Amino acid sequence: MFYREAGQFYTTYAKDQGIFQLKQDKYGLWGLLFFAFLVVPIGLYLLVQGGVMAGTTKDYLYNSILLLLLVNCMAAMGLNILTGYCGQISLGTAAFMGVGAFTAYKFSTGMNYRVQKEDNAGELVSTLVPILPQIDNPIALILLAGAVTAIVGVLFGLPSLRIKGFYLAVATLAAQFFLVWCFSRVEWLYDYTSSSTIQIPLLKVLSFIETGTITFGMPDGSTKAVSVSGFLVAGSETLKVPDGAKTIVSASGFILTDFSKALSSPDASRAVTGETFRIYPVPETKYIFSLAIVVVFAFIMKNLVRGRIGRAWMAIRDMDIAAQLIGIRPLATKLLAFAVSSFFCGVAGAMLLIFYLGALEGAEAFNINESFSILFMVIIGGLGSITGSFLGAAFITLTPIILINVQPAISDVFQDKALVEHIQFMVFGALIILFLIMEPLGLSRLWQIAKEKLRQWPFPY
Amino acid sequence: MGEILEFIFAPILIFESWRFGMEVVISGLLAGVMYSLVALGFVLIYKASGMFNFAQGVLVLFAALNLAGFIGLGVPIPLAIILTIGIMILFAIVVEYLILRHLVNQEQIILFMATIGLAFFLSAFGETIWGSEVKKLDVGIPQGRFEPFGIQIQYLELTAGAVAAALVICLAIFFNKTKIGRALRAVADDHQAALSVGINLRTIWIIVWAVSGIVALVAGTMWGAKSGVQFSLSEIALKALPVLILGGFESIPGAIIGGLIIGLGEKLAEVGWGPYVGGAIEDWFAYILAMVFLVFRPQGLFGEKIIERV
Amino acid sequence: MAADTFPKFLDSNAQSRGNRPAIREKQLGIWQTYSWKESRDEVVTIAHGLAASGVSRGHRIAIVGDNRPYLYWSMIAAQALGAIPVPVYQDSGAQELAYVLDHAGVSFAVVEDQEQVDKLLEIKETASSLTSIVYCDPRGMRDYDQDFLQSISEVKRAGEAHKAANPGFYGEEVSTGSGEDTAIFLYTSGTTGNPKGVVLTFDNLISMSEMSVKLENIRHDEDTLAYLPMAWVGDNLFSIGQSYVAGFTVNCPESQETVLADLQEIGPTYFFAPPRIFENILTSVTVRMQDASRPKRWLFDYFMEHARNVGVRILQKESVGLGARFKYWLGEILVYGPLKNTLGLTRVRRVYTAGEAIGPDIFDFYRSIGLNMKQLYGQTEASVFVTMQPDNEVYADTVGKACPGVELRVDPNTREVLYRSDGVFKEYHKNAEATRETKTDDGWVHTGDAGFIDSNGHLKIIDRAKDVGVLNNNSMFAPKYLENKLKFFPFIQEAVTFGAGRDFTTAMISIDIEAVGGWAERHNASYASYRELAAKPAVYEEIRKNIEQVNADLADDPELAGAQIARFVLLHKELDADDGELTRTRKVRRRFINDRYESVINGLYDGSDKVHIEVETIFEDGRKGVSAADIAIMDVTATSAAQLKKAS
C-alpha cells in the first residue's frame, strides 16, 4: 500500500546489490532508527518531566525490558548465523554468551590471579594480582569478549565436520555443560569470590570523566568540593567524599549520583567528609550504547550474509554435498560460521553483564534454559532472517513480561504465587507449540507475506 | 611428572581399593541403567516419528509426579500404578491429537522445538497439579543394603537393575512377537511403505508415545524412589542425550549399552578426576565423552558406515 | 546554426547535456545507461564502420529487431552518412521482409540477432540488392561463416580504424546533411495490398517533434519506455524525434516478455500506448481484483466509485467540494496510488493513446485515478501529429483539436478528413500513383477516415471513409463505429459487423478468453479450450445482453438507429494477425475476412441457427492446419425509438 516502486531502477550492480531494494524499506529503517535513538529516550524523558510517567516506570522500561531485549536480539542474531544461515543447530548459545561475559569481566578487572602467601602469623593470605591494565572502555571489552568467544566457538565447532544434524546439536550441549561448569568451578574466572558472582566495574567512554576534588571560590571563601562529570556507560562505583569537602557538585549529564544511599542526609550540600556516595550511569546511556552495538552488528551480519560468505553458509545449509562439489570447503565454512556466531554471542554475553545485569552468577545466568530460549527466538522469529532474529527476540522477551504484568489479575483468582508462576510457564509452552503449528516458518515469514501484500496492494497477488 | 601420571590414571587408581572400585563400578552401571531407560523412551519415539523428543526427561518427571501424587492421596500402590499408566496413555492421545497431527511433514527442528515447548508445559502442568515440593516415592522397594564380598550394594539399585532388564526383555518381545510391534518396526524402516500396507500412522504414534510414557514411568519410579520426586529429575534425564548420540537415535541396544558406558564412565571420572578439578564433572563428562567418541566414529556405536549418495 | 538533422541534434546534445542519460537498456540485470556523449561516440564509431563497409549517401539500410540501443544508433549513424534507414517490423515473415527489402532497394541490414539473420539469409537470394548484414548479438553466430556477415563489434573495430584514418570524416558527412534530406522510409502495413514506403524528411520529423515538445511541455528529464516496434512512425518520433529534440531518456526493455515488469521498474514519466494495451491492463485489473478479499474489493469499489464521480473533475482542476477532495486524497493513498504503482504509472505525467477509438469507460477509468490521458490522431504520412486533445479539453469520443501548424478540413461530400502541415510526407517510395491519390498538389493529404468537427472544434472520427456504407433501409452503416462500441465490453475481444447493402446488421464476435474464462471459472463452468468456451450458451447469453445495450445506444441516434444488430455469431477462434485476419497493428482486414468467413456471413443472413466453418490457420510453430467447427447463431432484439422513450 505504501510502496511506490515504479521508477526505482538501478543502473549499476553496486546499487542493485544494495541492502535495500526499495526506497520505502530504506526510509522505513531510517525512521525506525530515528525512533529508537531519539524519539524513545527524549520522549520518555519528556513524559517523566511532564509528570505523565513515573521515573521508576521509565527506569523499569529501560532496565528490565529494552536492555534485555537488545541483548537477546544480539544473541538471536548470533545463533541465527549458525543455525539459520549455516544450518548447524546449537544448544550451547548461553554458554558462549557466558564466555563473552567472563572475558569482559576478566579484562575489565585486569586479569587478576591469586597469590597466596603465608604471613608472619603463618596465616594464608591471598592477594589478587592484576597482570594487565584494567580496561574501562566498554567497546574494547565487547570486542575482546567477541574475539575470545569466537576462539572458543571454533574449538567446539570442530566436531561439526564429522557430526551432523541433531547429533551435532547434542554435541554442542557438551559446550553448554562444560563451560557452565567452568563458570562455577574455575575460581580464577570469578576472582575467587565465594559466591562465584562477577560484577562489572565502572566503565566509561572517551575518558572525559573527572572525579576527584577541586577547589573553587565560593562567596564565603574557598571550599573543597567533589565534581563528578562525564560519560559513564556501565557498572557503578562508590566514592568517598574527600577530606575537607563540604559540597558535592554533580556537574554534567550522563551520570546519576546516589547521595541518599550513603550520606546521612539526602541533602547533598551537607555532605560530610568520609562518607560515601555512589555514581552510576543513567539508563539512557546504557540503552543508546546497547542499541548502537546491536545496529552496527546487524549491519555487519547483513553484509556477511548477502556476500560470498553468506552464500557459502547457505549452500552448506541447503545441500552440503552440492556445496562441496562447487568448491566450498565444508570445515572452513562451518568453522567460520561458528566463529562469527560465537563472536556475536560473546558480544551479547558481554552486553548482558555490562549493560543489563551489572553483576551475575555464571551458572545461573547462562544455564541451558537460556540456550533454549535463544533457540526459540530464532525459530519463532524465522531461520535465516535478520528481521526474524529481532522479531523472535521481541516475542520471547516480551511474552513473559506481559504474562508477569497480567499476573496481578490472575493472582486475584488463584492466590498462590507458585501456581501463578506455573500457569505462566504453561501458557508460554502452549504458545510456542501453537505458534509452531500455525506458522512454522516464523514471524519473519509473516512479515514477508505482509510486505508482499502491501507491495501488491490493492491486488491479492 | 608423577603427579601428572597420577592425575591421568586417577580413575584406574581407585581400584587400589578393589571393593571401593567395585562399588563405584556398580553404582555407575546402575546410574547407566537409569539413563538407558530414559534413552529407550526417546529411541521409541524417534524411530516411529522422526521426532527428537526433548520432553522425554520431563515425561519421566511427570510420570513420577503422578505416581507419587496418587500414593500421597492414599491410593493403594497397584491402583496408583494403573492410574498413572492410564494417564500416560491419555497423555499420548492428547499429544497426538493436539500436536503431532498438526506438525506432520514439518522439518525436524520444528518438531524438536515443539517438544521443548511441550516440556515447558508439562513440567509446569505436573507441578500445578501435584505441587512443587519434593515428594517421597515409596513403592515398596526394600530399603537398606547388603554386602557380598564386602561390597555395599543398595537393594534399590539391585531392584532397578532387575526392573530395567525385565523392561528391556518385555520391549524386545513386544517388538518382535506382537503384531503392533512389527508394525512399529515397519514404520521405522519406511514410512511410505508402512502407509501403503495400511498401517495407521496416528495409531502408531499414540502407541509409541504411550509406551515411552510407561518406560518413563518405570524410570521415574526408580529414580524417584532413590532420591525423591522433584524438578531436578527432568534435568538428570538430560543425561540420556549423550547416551543417545553414543548409541544412535534409532538403536535400542545402542541405548542400553550407551547408557551403561556413560553411567560407568562418568562415575569413574567423577571419583577419579573430580577431586582434582573441583568436582561435579559429572555435569559435562558424559557429553565430552560422547562428542569425542562421535568424532572418531560418526555413525555411533551400532550404526553402519554412512555412504552418502548424490 | 540550428540543428536540422538528428545527427546534428546528437552532436548538440552531446555538447550541452553530454553526461545526462540518453538511452538505457535492461541488460544483464541492470539498466545499462549510455549518456549523450557515449551515444554520440557509439554513433560516430558505427558510422565510420558502416562507411568502411561501403555505406554511403543514398544507400538504404534495413533495421530489424526489438528496440535496442545499437539499432537506434545504427539508424542515426546511417543518417549521419546520408544513408536512409528502413526499419522493418521485427515479427514480419520472410515474405513481407523480402518485399520491403526489395522495394526499398536495401543494400545493408543491421539486425538484432540470429533469428533475424536466419530470416534474411532465407530471402537473400530474392532480395538481390542486399549485400551485407550486421548483427548485434553474437549468440549462436559462431558457425556462420558467410563473408557478408559481420558483428557490430567488427563494424566498430573497422570504424575505429577508419576514424583514425579519416578524423574529419564524420563531421563533414554530418554537415553535408540537411533538413530536406530523406530521413527514413517507413513502410505502412496497409489493410490491403502491399505495404507502402512513406518517405519522411528530417524537416518533417523535426518540425513535428519540436511542435509536440513545445505544445506538451516535454522536458529533458522525462523517461520513456521504447517498447513499440521501431518500424512504427510513433516510435521514431517519440524515441528519436522528441528524445533528440528535448534531450530526454529512452529506456529499452530487456525482452518482449518482460515489458510489463520493465515498465514497472522504469516508471516512465511519459507513456504512449494504443487503446488495446490500456484495455488489456484494465481487464487484468478487473480480473485480479475479483480474486481479492471481500473488504479489499469493497474498498476498491468504494473509492473507484468516488473517482468516477469526481476524479476527472479534480484532474481538470474544476471546483470540487472539500469533503470530496479529502475522500479523493484518501483514495489516492489507499487505492489509486498503489494501483498506479503496480501498473508502473506512478511517475507518469502524460499518457497518450491513439490509433483507434478508446472505450469511454476505459478512458474515464485512467483519467479518474489521476492520469492525464489524452487522445491524439495521427498518421505515418503526417509524421504522427494531426490533432491532439489539449489539457482540460479531453473527451472520450474525440481525437482533439488540430495541432499548431496543422490545417484541417473535412470534405463535405465524402466526409473524409484532410490535413496539411510541415510534417506531411514527401512521397510514397516508388509509387507515384499512390502519392498522387493521397496527397494533393497543394499539400493536402487524404486521411481516408470519415469524420466531422464538432461544436468544440474537436475532430471526431467515425470510420474509414470507404467503409461507411448504407443499409437497404437507408440508414448509415459505420462498421468500425459499431465494432468499437462492441469491443468496449470486456468479454468481446474483436468484432466484425456486416450490413452495407444488406437488410439488417449482423456481427461476428470473438470473445476475450481471459475475461470470459475468469467469468466462467467464477460460475463453475468448465471448459477445455477457446472453442468450447465460445460455444457455451451462457456465454452467448452474456454477449447478447451486451449487444442489446449497443442497440439501445444506437436507437438514440436517428441516423444510426436503423443499423442495430439483429444477429450475431461467436467465432470458434481468435482473430489473428498470423492468419492475416488482422494487420500487424491489429486492425481488421475486412475484405480478407469477408472471403474467409463467407459461409458464416451467409449463415447470418439466411436465417439458419447454425453454420459450419472451415478455415486454414497457421500455428505458432509455423505449421498450417485446418480448424473447423459448427457454430451457433443467435438473434438479438432491437430497441425501438418508442421503447427508448418509455424507458426514459
Add this chain to the structure above:
Amino acid sequence: MSATERQFGDVLLKVDNITLRFGGVKAITDVSFEIREKQIFAIIGPNGAGKTSMLNVINGFYHPQEGTITYKGNPRQQMKPHEAAETGIARTFQNVALFRGMSTLDNVMTGRLLKMSGPALRYYHQKLANLPVINYLTYPAMWFGDLILDSLYWGPYQREEVKHRKAAEEVIDFLEIQSIRRTPVGRLPYGLQKRVELGRALAMEPDLLLLDEPMAGMNLEEKEDMCRFIIDLNHEFGTTMALIEHDMGVVMDISDQVVVLNYGRKIADGTPNEVQADQDVIDAYLGVAHEADLEEK
C-alpha cells in the same frame, strides 16, 4: 555436424582400470576411458550400471580402491570433492541439488565462490606469497582483512562482488533465465531448476563439466532447449563435457564419444555410430528392458 569433422584437443581426463567397491559390492569394475578437450563425452548404460558412481569418482566424491585417474596430464591423488572443484571440475546432479533457500541469482553466484577468494588474499597470492619469512603472519592477516572488508561490504570487496555479479549475469543471459533471476529456486518448475543448476556449474567456468542426466524428467521443448545450451556451450566456449543421459536420441545426436557401462563394466567405447552397432550394447539394453529408449531413437 558429424564427429569426424570435429577437432579435439589433448586428453583432459584419463581413467585407468578403475574399480570401486562398497563393502563387498563392486559398483565399478576395471573401467578405463579417455576424455579429450572440447569433447562431448557420454556415459550410458542401464540403471545401476555405475554411471553416477563413475561421475562421483571423477569429482572426488567416491574414492576408487584400484586404478588411477590422470587429469590435465598429472596423475591425481585421492582428493576431496572441493579440491576437485578447485581443479576445474563442475557437476550437475541427477536429482536437482540446488540451494533451495536461495534465489536463482544467488545459486549462480555460489558457482563463483571459488573465484572470489577475497581481494586481500588475492593480493597475497599475487604479491606476498613469495616472501616466506612473513608468510605465517601475512596470510592470516590478509584473510582477516578480507573478513573485515566482507563484513563492511565495502571498497575492493564490493568491486569484487560487482565483477562476479556481472559474470553470473552473463550465465543467466546465456541460459535465458532473466525473468526468474530473483525467484527462490524452490518455487521453480523442475525444468527451470535443472537449467539453474547448469547455470551454477557454468558460473564456475569449469574445464570439465559433468552432467548427470541433464534432461531427465523434461518435456520435449525443455529437452530441445537443454540440447541447444549444451551444444552452444561446447561450440562457443569449447567446454569439455561428460554426460549421462537416458534419452538415446539425444545422446546419439550431441555426443562425440560414447562409453557404455553395464553392471559396472565397460562394454563399449566409440563414436555414437560404432556404439549403436555394437552387439553387446544391444544385448545389454534389450536384456535390461530399456527397449523404450532405443525405440525413441
